[in-house]
Amino acid sequence: MIIDLGYGALVIAFLVSLYGIFAAIYGEWKKKAAWVESARLAMLLTFPLITISAASLIYALANGHYELEYVASVTSNSMPLYLKVTALWGGQAGSLVFWSWLLSLFTTAVTLRKWDRDREFLPWVIVVSLVTLTFFLILVIFVENPFARLWQLPSGQVVETMVAPAGAQVFLRADGRGLNPLLRHPGMVIHPPMLYLGFVAFVVPFAFAIAALVTNRADDRWIRITRRWTLVAWLFLSLGLVLGGRWAYDVLGWGGYWGWDPVEIAAFMPWLTGTAFLHSVMIQEKRGMMKHWNMVLIILTYSLVIFGTFLTRSGVLSSVHSFAQSAIGPLFFAFIAITFIVSLSLLISRWDSLKSKGQMTSLLSREALFMYNNLLFMGILVVCFWGVIFPLISELVTGQKITVGPPFYERATAPQFAGLLLLMGVAPLAAWRHSTFKTLGRAAWKPTLVSLLVPVIVIIGGLRQPAAILGFWLAAFVVCVTLYEFWRGAMARHRRAGESLPVALWRLAGRNRRRYGGYIIHLGVVLMAIGIIGIEVFQSETQGTLAQGESLTIQGYTVTFESLNVFDTSEGRNVARAVVNVEKDGRNLGELYPRRDYYYEAQQPMTIPGVRSTMEDDLYVLLVDWEPISTQGATFKIYHNPLVNWLWLGGIVFILGTLVAAWPNKDKEAVRSRVSRPRYAATKA
Amino acid sequence: MDQSAAVETGSSGRLKFIVGGILIIAAVAYLIISSTQASAEYFLTVDEVAERGGSVMGRDLRISGAVIGETIEYDSQDLKLTFTMANIPGDNKDIEAQGGLAAVLNKAVNDPNAKRLQVVYIGVKPDLLRHEAQAIMTGELGEDGIFYADELLLKCPTKYEEAVPEQVDA
Numbered sequence: 001m002i003i004d005l006g007y008g009a010l011v012i013a014f015l016v017s018l019y020g021i022f023a024a025i026y027g028e029w030k031k032k033a034a035w036v037e038s039a040r041l042a043m044l045l046t047f048p049l050i051t052i053s054a055a056s057l058i059y060a061l062a063n064g065h066y067e068l069e070y071v072a073s074v075t076s077n078s079m080p081l082y083l084k085v086t087a088l089w090g091g092q093a094g095s096l097v098f099w100s101w102l103l104s105l106f107t108t109a110v111t112l113r114k115w116d117r118d119r120e121f122l123p124w125v126i127v128v129s130l131v132t133l134t135f136f137l138i139l140v141i142f143v144e145n146p147f148a149r150l151w152q153l154p155s156g157q158v159v160e161t162m163v164a165p166a167g168a169q170v171f172l173r174a175d176g177r178g179l180n181p182l183l184r185h186p187g188m189v190i191h192p193p194m195l196y197l198g199f200v201a202f203v204v205p206f207a208f209a210i211a212a213l214v215t216n217r218a219d220d221r222w223i224r225i226t227r228r229w230t231l232v233a234w235l236f237l238s239l240g241l242v243l244g245g246r247w248a249y250d251v252l253g254w255g256g257y258w259g260w261d262p263v264e265i266a267a268f269m270p271w272l273t274g275t276a277f278l279h280s281v282m283i284q285e286k287r288g289m290m291k292h293w294n295m296v297l298i299i300l301t302y303s304l305v306i307f308g309t310f311l312t313r314s315g316v317l318s319s320v321h322s323f324a325q326s327a328i329g330p331l332f333f334a335f336i337a338i339t340f341i342v343s344l345s346l347l348i349s350r351w352d353s354l355k356s357k358g359q360m361t362s363l364l365s366r367e368a369l370f371m372y373n374n375l376l377f378m379g380i381l382v383v384c385f386w387g388v389i390f391p392l393i394s395e396l397v398t399g400q401k402i403t404v405g406p407p408f409y410e411r412a413t414a415p416q417f418a419g420l421l422l423l424m425g426v427a428p429l430a431a432w433r434h435s436t437f438k439t440l441g442r443a444a445w446k447p448t449l450v451s452l453l454v455p456v457i458v459i460i461g462g463l464r465q466p467a468a469i470l471g472f473w474l475a476a477f478v479v480c481v482t483l484y485e486f487w488r489g490a491m492a493r494h495r496r497a498g499e500s501l502p503v504a505l506w507r508l509a510g511r512n513r514r515r516y517g518g519y520i521i522h523l524g525v526v527l528m529a530i531g532i533i534g535i536e537v538f539q540s541e542t543q544g545t546l547a548q549g550e551s552l553t554i555q556g557y558t559v560t561f562e563s564l565n566v567f568d569t570s571e572g573r574n575v576a577r578a579v580v581n582v583e584k585d586g587r588n589l590g591e592l593y594p595r596r597d598y599y600y601e602a603q604q605p606m607t608i609p610g611v612r613s614t615m616e617d618d619l620y621v622l623l624v625d626w627e628p629i630s631t632q633g634a635t636f637k638i639y640h641n642p643l644v645n646w647l648w649l650g651g652i653v654f655i656l657g658t659l660v661a662a663w664p665n666k667d668k669e670a671v672r673s674r675v676s677r678p679r680y681a682a683t684k685a
Numbered sequence: 686m687d688q689s690a691a692v693e694t695g696s697s698g699r700l701k702f703i704v705g706g707i708l709i710i711a712a713v714a715y716l717i718i719s720s721t722q723a724s725a726e727y728f729l730t731v732d733e734v735a736e737r738g739g740s741v742m743g744r745d746l747r748i749s750g751a752v753i754g755e756t757i758e759y760d761s762q763d764l765k766l767t768f769t770m771a772n773i774p775g776d777n778k779d780i781e782a783q784g785g786l787a788a789v790l791n792k793a794v795n796d797p798n799a800k801r802l803q804v805v806y807i808g809v810k811p812d813l814l815r816h817e818a819q820a821i822m823t824g825e826l827g828e829d830g831i832f833y834a835d836e837l838l839l840k841c842p843t844k845y846e847e848a849v850p851e852q853v854d855a
Contacts, residue, residue: 253809363701371702372709379713386717391728401728401775403747404721405823405836412720416713543809545762605812624809625761635761637809 003068006056007147007162010097013049013104014137016042017130024123024130036123040111043126046133047101047108054101057094057146061087066173069160070094070146076178076601078571083179086189090179092328093146095192099309100136102193102200107133110204110229118225124211132203132306135335143328181599181606187247191240195267195312198237199305202274204229206302209295213346218291218353223281231662234278235655237271242651253607255541255620255639257647260406265384266311270304272384273297276377283367286432291354292347293374299343306336364435369427376416376423383412410536414467421474421529424522425481447480471533475526482519482526489516509660517661524657527650534617534643543624543637555640557619558583562591564626564634574598578623578634582612594623594636615649617642726823731772731802734826747823748832749773750802751793752839754816766806766837770820771799786840790817806834813839 020042027035057070062084066072074090075083089095107129115122140146150171151159158171182188205226212222244264245257258264277297283290310332347354360368387404394402429443454476455469463469486505493504509516542554546561553559562579569575577595581588592610599606612619620639627633726747734741734748750770757768771793774780780789793799794817804822814820814837824834 253812359699360702363705368702372705375706375709375713379709379716382713383717383720386721390721402725403728404724405726405747408720408724411723412716415716543764603815607812622809624764625759633761635764637764 002056002059003065003147003149006053006060007141007145009049009052009056010137010141010147013046013053013100014134014141016045016049017134017137020046020130021127021134024126028123033119036126039123039126039130043111043130044108046130047104050097050101050104054088054097057097058085058088060147061085061094064176066176067149067170068146069148069150072150072173072176074176074179076176077174078601079178079184082189083184087179089192089196090183091146093140093144095196096136096140096144097146098193099196099200100133100140102196103129103133103136103203106200106204107207110207118221120215120217121208121211121222121225124214125207128207128210129203131339135331139328139331143331175601178599178601181597181602181604182251185247185251187243187250191243191247194236194243195240196309198233198235198240199270199309201229201233201236202270202298202301202305205233205277206298209298210343210346213295213343213350216350216353218350220281220284220288220291223284223294227281228662228664230274230278230281231658234271234274235658235662237267237274238651238658239655241267241271242648242654246648246651249644250611251606251608253609253622255539255609255622255641257535257644260387260409262388263312265388265409266304266308269381269384270301270308272377272381273301273304276374276381277301279370279377280374283370287356287358287367289356289358289360289367290371291356292351295347295354297374299340299347302343303336303340306332306339310336362434362436364430364437364440366427366430366432366435369423369430373420373423373427376419379416380413383409383416387412417529418470418474421471421478421526424525425474425477428481428485428519444481447484448477451476451480465537468533468537471529471537475529475533478522478526482522485519486516513663514661517657517659517663520657520660521654522657524650524652524654527646527653529650531643531645531647531650534646535641538642540640541638543635545625545633545635547633552636552638554619554638555617556584557638557640559592559619559621559636559638561634561636566626572600574600576623576626578610578626578636580610580621580636582619592619592621594621596623613645615643615645618644728775730775731770731800733775734802734832735800742826742828744825745823746826746832747821748802749775749819749821751790752814752816752818752820753794753801756803757814759810761810764808764810766808766810766814767804768814768820769801769803771796771801773819786819787817790819802832803830804832804834806837808837811837811839 020039023035023042024039027033027037027039059065060068060071061075062081064071064075064077064084070091070093074087074094079087087094089098110125110129145162148160148162149164150173151161151165151168152171153159153165154167159165159168164170205222208222208226212218241264244267248254248259249257277294280290280297281294284294310329360371362368387409391401391403394400425447426440426444430440451473455473458469458472463472486508489508490501490504493499493508494501497504499507540555542552544552546552548561548563551558551560560581560583562581564576564578566574566576575595575597577593580592580594581590582592583589589612592612594610595608597606597608598604607622607624610621610623618639618641620641622637622639623634624637625635724745726745727741728747728749729737729741731748731750734746751773753769753771757766759766773789773793774783780786783789783792804820806822806824819840821838821840822832822834823836824832827833
């Protein structure tokens with residue numbers, strides 16, 4: 001019953017979306033505000049409808065309705081309730097429902113805003129949002145239906161359909177197959193929703209961009225309306241990426257956090273264009289330039305978001321993420337191709353009206369540096385895209401499939417990331433419009449001088465790798481410039497208004513949250529860069545088989561094997577848990593418990609490292625193998641990961657900075673922005 | 686007068702940026718091309734390795750095949766993992782045409798005529814390594830005809846297909 005309700009609600013939501021698209025276009029065409037208003041209400045209605053659907057699916061998951069193939073494929077009796085509920089996004093069909101639900105949530109929030117001054121955007125924002133939603137609903141209803149049941153035909157055959165075939169009985173199972181054990185981790189419970197929130201929220205700025213193109217409004221109104229949306233989307237996308245890295249580090253047991261896996265890249269690509277977009281919109285706001293470019297960036301971001309959803313959930317590329325396989329690929333490609341081509345043609349048709357009067361004059365001006373930043377982000381994007389499609393291209397051209405692995409990405413992106421760090425240091429000091437080496441030098445010499453202390457210190461400390469020395473200097477440079485900026489601003493307030501320094505600092509950041517939030521994000525990026533340099537350049541490893549009491553040593557640590565225990569748990573796992581003792585320079589640091597869980601029902605083991613984590617380094621111990629009978633000897637692999645904690649710390653600072661930048665301003669936006677010029681009188685329906 | 690001066694700075698300014706932009710694009714292009722050359726891996730099937738033999742020796746290869754369970758040997762003392770894998774088609778379309786990955790893997794391990802390749806890998810034995818798993822690995826072909834892998838990825842499709850007998854898509 002509840003299952004039929006869930007499916008029915010989806011179908012109604014689909015019909016309502018179709019109606020909304022039609023009503024919005026018709027209302028705009030005939031200039032009938034009542035129709036547009038009706039479309040707006042239709043869009044509002046999708047949210048409760050899809051909520052009903054998602055809730056019934058969660059109900060089925062939580063109560064073990066294994067007659068649903070989806071429920072059986074991602075849950076089992078032994079799973080705790082929170083994992084059963086979050087199995088909503090444990091498989092493809094459920095993820096698509098979840099995606100649609102988030103999208104309807106966001107578009108509902110958008111429709112509830114005050115539209116008084118931007119009434120002409122409304123129908124087109126509705127059309128774009130609902131077209132996207134309709135596409136996902138089509139996938140869920142017709143292709144990947146999580147509500148489809150299994151039926152046993154009189155012939156004994158088992159069929160998966162929504163409606164009962166003649167004479168068939170529901171195919172009942174006592175238990176499901178359960179979620180992939182690798183996904184049974186708190187990090188995995190929140191990582192996908194964060195990414196999805198990021199993906200979905202980018203639909204909003206895209207919808208406004210298209211609305212601006214259709215209505216031919218060449219000003220930056222759409223950017224100002226969606227600025228906070230973009231930041232929120234970006235925040236969630238960043239969070240999703242960082243959490244995914246943390247999950248890999250904790251669960252996958254290869255001592256790393258990022259493997260340049262195609263699916264990771266798929267989530268990373270919209271982040272790259274989104275980040276470029278966040279920077280380049282500032283040029284449009286300040287100087288009225290880059291209008292075409294911003295449109296290109298948001299269209300690209302939207303396409304990459306859809307592409308990312310497709311890659312993460314279709315199993316099209318072999319990767320640790322392809323836990324699902326299906327045939328929705330062609331539909332996705334068709335949708336991406338159509339939306340991309342339509343958006344681009346729209347942009348081209350508006351090309352002339354978007355021409356700006358502004359000209360870049362100085363190679364070192366702030367806007368020029370922002371442009372280099374954009375070029376580098378695009379460069380990294382091209383590297384990523386090239387890496388993903390290269391096997392296909394090489395096969396087409398030479399008939400030989402050639403792939404590129406992580407070394408390709410590392411080698412091709414590292415100099416560009418270094419360039420971005422350099423720009424991050426220089427740009428805050430450069431003036432808008434006109435800036436020369438002389439003016440820039442005058443502003444930069446103090447922080448530059450201080451930052452040079454860092455490479456001197458690390459070289460004296462014995463560091464010899466040029467890449468690491470350069471990296472640490474760049475990090476120091478950005479930190480010095482950023483703190484210097486805070487200092488200058490606070491001192492100016494201190495002198496002018498006589499505020500005490502802490503108060504001045506607080507008010508400074510509060511007055512210009514976007515700028516200083518941005519600086520905090522930069523500091524977070526630098527901390528992450530330090531962690532990445534640490535693990536990429538200085539990671540070391542050792543491995544060996546130990547009898548009880550024997551030790552392995554790595555970088556001053558002594559790891560001694562003490563005991564091993566193998567036992568079964570009540571929820572169907574076999575656990576082998578080793579106890580090792582850690583010493584450093586004669587000091588006892590306590591025990592670690594690396595273990596290996598074997599999930600009987602999924603027939604899959606899972607390696608859980610024992611980690612001792614400090615700001616200086618991580619000691620990451622894996623239990624690889626053990627003697628089954630005597631439990632006397634065990635094999636361990638140990639990684640020494642210097643500075644990796646800075647990566648996570650940087651992630652937190654990064655997120656805080658984004659929150660500062662996105663926090664609503666007290667002073668109303670309405671006061672500052674210009675009065676809009678509606679093309680037709682907005683009659684209240 | 687004023688206007689022509691503005692146009693002049695405009696065009697020379699534009700030239701500066703075009704040159705600068707081209708330099709950056711050229712640098713990125715260089716990075717991509719050189720990195721591709723430096724880290725290209727040739728994707729081959731077990732059949733193709735047997736066919737080409739010596740000509741691919743010493744190159745970075747990426748090979749996929751079906752793991753034969755009974756050949757898996759693991760020496761946990763020196764972490765030496767050896768196993769033999771059987772040929773499976775390299776093209777996804779061929780795999781789909783033959784009934785999906787699980788069917789292809791099953792056929793490969795049970796076919797005595799399928800080309801086989803011995804693999805040596807030094808390192809931790811992966812959790813997913815078992816009979817009828819798909820192994821995707823990178824490494825080099827040694828002169829002894831054994832494939833020395835330095836990276837080993839595994840995929841087990843069986844988990845998704847085992848539960849329902851004779852499942853028919855609606």
